[in-house]
Amino acid sequence: MKTVRFALLLGAELRLVLRERLTWAVLAALVVSLCLAAWTGAGRVAMERAALAEAAADTDRVVRDARAAHERYAKPSPIKVNYWQDPTDAFGYMTYFMAAYAVKPPTPLAVFAAGQSDVQPAIMRASFGFSTVFDDTAYEPGSTARLRLGPFDLAFVLVYLVPLVVIALAGTRLSSEHDSGILRMIASQPVGPRRVASAKFGAVALIAIVATLGGTALALVVSGGLGAVDGWEDALALLAAALSAYVAFWVAACALVASLWRGGVAALAILVLAWACVTVALPSTLGLAVEALAPTPSRIAAIDASRRAQVRFYTGEEGARITSAWLTGKVLEVSSRPGLADAPEIKRLARDAFYDEALASDRDAAQDHARAAAAWSRRLAILSPATVLARALEVAAGTDAERHSAFLAAGAAYRRDLRAFFEPRILAQALDPAPVCQGCPARLDFAAYDAVPAFVLSVPREAAEHQALVALGCLMAGTLLLAALAYRRLSGWPA
Amino acid sequence: MADVTTHAADFVLEIQGAGKRFGVRRALDGLDLSLRPGEVFALLGPNGAGKTTTVNLILGFLKADAGTVRVCGIDAGADPVGARRHVAYIPEQVALYPGLSGVENLRYFTTLAGLHLGKATARTLLAEAGLAETAHARPAGSYSKGMRQKVGIAVALARRARLLLLDEPTSGLDPSAAADFSTTVRAAATRGTAILMATHDLYRVREMASRVGVLSRGRIVEEIDPRTLDHVGLERLYIERLAGSAA
Numbered sequence: 193m194k195t196v197r198f199a200l201l202l203g204a205e206l207r208l209v210l211r212e213r214l215t216w217a218v219l220a221a222l223v224v225s226l227c228l229a230a231w232t233g234a235g236r237v238a239m240e241r242a243a244l245a246e247a248a249a250d251t252d253r254v255v256r257d258a259r260a261a262h263e264r265y266a267k268p269s270p271i272k273v274n275y276w277q278d279p280t281d282a283f284g285y286m287t288y289f290m291a292a293y294a295v296k297p298p299t300p301l302a303v304f305a306a307g308q309s310d311v312q313p314a315i316m317r318a319s320f321g322f323s324t325v326f327d328d329t330a331y332e333p334g335s336t337a338r339l340r341l342g343p344f345d346l347a348f349v350l351v352y353l354v355p356l357v358v359i360a361l362a363g364t365r366l367s368s369e370h371d372s373g374i375l376r377m378i379a380s381q382p383v384g385p386r387r388v389a390s391a392k393f394g395a396v397a398l399i400a401i402v403a404t405l406g407g408t409a410l411a412l413v414v415s416g417g418l419g420a421v422d423g424w425e426d427a428l429a430l431l432a433a434a435l436s437a438y439v440a441f442w443v444a445a446c447a448l449v450a451s452l453w454r455g456g457v458a459a460l461a462i463l464v465l466a467w468a469c470v471t472v473a474l475p476s477t478l479g480l481a482v483e484a485l486a487p488t489p490s491r492i493a494a495i496d497a498s499r500r501a502q503v504r505f506y507t508g509e510e511g512a513r514i515t516s517a518w519l520t521g522k523v524l525e526v527s528s529r530p531g532l533a534d535a536p537e538i539k540r541l542a543r544d545a546f547y548d549e550a551l552a553s554d555r556d557a558a559q560d561h562a563r564a565a566a567a568w569s570r571r572l573a574i575l576s577p578a579t580v581l582a583r584a585l586e587v588a589a590g591t592d593a594e595r596h597s598a599f600l601a602a603g604a605a606y607r608r609d610l611r612a613f614f615e616p617r618i619l620a621q622a623l624d625p626a627p628v629c630q631g632c633p634a635r636l637d638f639a640a641y642d643a644v645p646a647f648v649l650s651v652p653r654e655a656a657e658h659q660a661l662v663a664l665g666c667l668m669a670g671t672l673l674l675a676a677l678a679y680r681r682l683s684g685w686p687a
Numbered sequence: 688m689a690d691v692t693t694h695a696a697d698f699v700l701e702i703q704g705a706g707k708r709f710g711v712r713r714a715l716d717g718l719d720l721s722l723r724p725g726e727v728f729a730l731l732g733p734n735g736a737g738k739t740t741t742v743n744l745i746l747g748f749l750k751a752d753a754g755t756v757r758v759c760g761i762d763a764g765a766d767p768v769g770a771r772r773h774v775a776y777i778p779e780q781v782a783l784y785p786g787l788s789g790v791e792n793l794r795y796f797t798t799l800a801g802l803h804l805g806k807a808t809a810r811t812l813l814a815e816a817g818l819a820e821t822a823h824a825r826p827a828g829s830y831s832k833g834m835r836q837k838v839g840i841a842v843a844l845a846r847r848a849r850l851l852l853l854d855e856p857t858s859g860l861d862p863s864a865a866a867d868f869s870t871t872v873r874a875a876a877t878r879g880t881a882i883l884m885a886t887h888d889l890y891r892v893r894e895m896a897s898r899v900g901v902l903s904r905g906r907i908v909e910e911i912d913p914r915t916l917d918h919v920g921l922e923r924l925y926i927e928r929l930a931g932s933a934a
Contacts, residue, residue, distance in 0.1 A: 197801065204798040211786055373782030377839070380746055380776035380852075381799040382768050388799065684767070687748040 198391065201383075205395035209361070218360045219403045222353070226411035229349040233303040234417030236345070240298050240314050247293040247315055254291040255641045265634035273633045275537075280628060282617040282638040283537035292318040292610055294603035294647045298590060299656065300424045301431070303417030305347035305582075305589035318607045318647075320544070346408065347585040350435060351578050352471050354404055355442045359463045362396040362446035365389075367459040370686065379685035386682045389447055397443040401436045408435070424653060430660035431588055437667035438581050444674035451681035471578040478572040478579060486564035494554040501550040505543055518542035522619060529623055537618050544611070555604075562597040569593060574666045584663035588656040595652060602650065609645045699724055699773070699850045699881035700745065704754030706905070707740050714740040716905035717754065722881040724849065727872065729892040729913070730885045731925055732902030738885035741902075742852055745883070746776060759849055772800075775843030779855035781835040785828030789813055789838050792827050796842045804845060816841035817867050833864030840871055843880075851875060853884040857891045869895050889922045901925055 209215050258279035265273060265280060275284040296314040366389060369375040378388060412418040421428055445466060449459045505511045516533045519542065523532075532538060573579040586592040621636050628634045700722040707715040715737045722728050732738050743749040744756045747767020756763045756770075763770035783792040790809045797804050804812070810823050818837040827835065836856065843851050853872070857865040865888075872895055876882055886892060892899055893913050899921070900907040913921060 200798055200801075200803060204795050207791075208784065208787070208795065211791075213786075373778065373780050374784060376776075376778045377782060377796060377842075378799060379748065380771065380774070380778075381796060382772040382801065383799045384768050685748050687743045 198387065201387065201391040202394055202398075205391045206398065209395050209399055215361060215399070218357055219399075219407075222349075222357045222403055223407040223410065225349045225353055226346065226407040227414055229344055229346045230303060230408075230411035230415035230417050233305070233345045234415035237298050237302045237417055237419075240302070243315055244295055244297055247291070247295065247317075250291045251293065254289055258285060258289055258641050259639075262634065262639055266628045266632055268629065268631035269633050271633050273635065275635060278633070278635050279641075280634040280638050281636045282614055282621050283540070284635075285638055285641070286610070286614040286618070287320050287537075287540070290320075290610075290644065292606070292644065292647070294318055294599070294606045295649060296590070296595070296599040297649055297651060299588065299651050299653075300419050300421045301428065301588040301656065302590055303346060303412060303415070304350075304431075305345055305586045305591045316603045318603065318610055320540075320611070346411070347582055347589070350404070350408070350438075350585065351582045354400075354435075354439060355467050355471065355578075357403075358396070358400050358439055358442040359446065359460070359467060361400055362393060362443050363449070363460050363463045364456040365392045365396060365446065366450040367454065368456040370453060371456050375685070385685050386679060389450065389678065389682050393443050393447045393450075396446075397440050400439045400443065404435060404439055405432055424656070427588055427653060427656040427660055430657055430664060431584060434581060434584050434660050434663040434667055437664055437671055438577060441577050441667050441671040441674065444671045444678060447678040448674050448681070451678045453686045470576055474576040475579045475582075478569075478575060481572060482565055482568045485568045486561055488565075489554070489557040489561055494551070494558065497551055497554050498547070501547050504550075505546060511539065511543065514546050515539050515542035518545055522615075523623065532622060535622050538622055541611075541615060541618065559597070559601060562593070562600070566592075566594040566597055574662065577667055577670055580663045580666045584656075584659045587652075587659040590651065590656075592659075595650075595655070598650070602647070606645070606647050613643075613645055697723055698757075699759055700883065701757045702741070702744070702754070705741075705744060705751045705756055706753035707737075707744065707749060708752055713905055715744070715751070718902075718906055720883075720900065720907065722850070722883060724879040724881050725876050726898060727876050727882040727884065727896045729896035729899045730883065730902050730907075731887070731889070731892065731899060732885075736902045737905040738902060739854070740905075742776070742854055742883075742885060745850075745852060746771060746774060773849045774852060775846055775848035775850070776852040777836060777839040777843065777854065777856060779858060780832070781839040783827035783830065783835055783838055786826055788824045789818055789827055789830070789834070789841075790823050792838055793841050793845065797845045800842075800846050802845060809841075809845075812841040812845050813838065815844055817871055831864070833860050833868070836860070836864075836868060837871075840868075840875075843875070849879075849881060851880050851882045853882065853886070855886055855888075856884060857886065857888045865891060889925065893917065893921055 261279050265278065275281045276288045277284070279285045279289050294316045298314065366375065369378060379385070446459075446463060449462050449466075452459070452462075454462070505514060512533065515538060519533050519538060570583070573583045583592065587595070617638060617640070621638065625635070626637055628637050698721045700720065702718055702720040705715050705718040706713070718737065718741060720728070720741075730738050730741065740749065744751055745758060745763055747763045747770050750764040758770040759773040761770045761773070783789075784795065787795065790806060790813065793809045793813060794804050794806075797809075810820070813823055814820060816837040818834055818841065822830065822834055827838065830838070851872075856872070857868060860868060869891055872882060872884075876897075882895075884892070884896065893916070896913050899911040899913050901909040901911070901924075909924070911921070911924060916924065
């Protein structure tokens, strides 16, 4: 008798699985879920892109309007304008005209986890019009693990629902045959349990991987959520490999449970419990661990510190003293222009500098916490297959906490750059106010609208590739471990 | 009755002094049994006598604590897959994939055995096993027990197994189906297949078996030539032996 040819066996198992109605029902549900999720993500990405385009248009419009106003006000006219209406006044322009944005553009793979952007703004206006006492930490994520239980986006379907699909397809392989008695027929053939299990679970793995990758590709095409992936092909390929490994991990888990020979119902119960542990309980526990390892500094204390700084500045002569001290450090010939310290632009610059200094420790604590929480989240993510894949998806999508923390820091730095750009110009105008012409409404001569620093965009492709590689390695290791355990247990047929 | 002077290589099945314990319970206690090609051996015994354990040892699902079990000279405990190459097994309840037809089930199980049957061959084998042609393409979920057993026989035919193990093959079959089954088994024996049948059905034993062994407490307490007795006599002897063994 010929030796069993594995390919033949695999083909027979593939035919067997594909003949089952349940298989097609489960795969149809998966594809529908993926399409809905991709549609959610594509909608969110489209909204983000529209907001960014609107911001860019807003910046252009403001510069265009300022230039037009500059030209209009540089001719003699009886009308008078105030500084908050005058773009020729550097302080007026900075405070009431300028539209400068810190922007976190979606990555080409943003559709995979765009839902998390709901709590992570991708655009922040760098504004000096009103009191922005401290960096915007309102959006700072506490536990990134908690964020992963987000909306119905592709990451949600791939991380949480795909394992259930695999369990539905593979969870009762061998176990249901054991229950129905078919296993006795199988076992009486001249073939060992390892070969049969390899063929059965291999067939399911092939089907599930093809369905997951094919369904995701179809969903991305149908939703139009995937933009041009120029330069991101490697990240996309690594992500696909990590997804395949994730599917294989759950198939290996099914094989291990089948090797216990506990019957179909018990196998399903064990697998659903394992799913709940791996995808919900463990990530939540890791989230708690992150909170414990990187405690969130008190927001109330930070708000109270800002309140105290405001009270101090506006109480009695303290504001004047602070302004005078700030001005002394900036301009040597303070005395050359009496009343300079009372100018509104000087008081504003001095106040903002005072706030920066007074709240530096709170801001640093918030940034330190964000960094520590992100670092612990990154380290602990490898402990759960669900979190390691979720992290790979969110990094590829650009919605991860580290990128957001970096974006918040870059936004704060951008604001400092803008102030550094305007501060000497405002001081120069304050010390030596030079109108463009006599009888003109234009009060001063600021016109460097095009020289205002622009925010430098960051789309970290290398991080996406690295994280996908980490996920692939971890998931492959987990899969091999489970497969080895199952292989060891499947040394003989049950009597 | 087996010829004890026959050379070991002539035996399809040789069980020598096989013992098996499950905890404190002794399921087999020095079982000796050998079968030559074309013999039909009926293993009679009450529930718990050790019939299923014997079948499990032959299939290599269990290893004997003592003694040896050889199929065509292959130690079933040491090389169960090798031993099963020569064995076809039809359990009491032949279970098939209900969504697959008889032809597809036959092709699936023979694939496990390393064979690649075409559809036409599969149909021929099912017809040889006695399954009506109209049933070949029907889902096996609609098959009666007799029809499922015929698929099981077709698997055995396809594999040209030298030893056929039958576990309560006629229980639950209507008389017509049981008679069909007897005919098929006898035909297999005529072709040289050795058959070991564990059963309670004394009437069919009388009809099919060339040797009968009464199994009690894990050993064969009596071996009978069924041609010397009618089925009433066989039943009386069986009850007497069991009663004697219990005493």
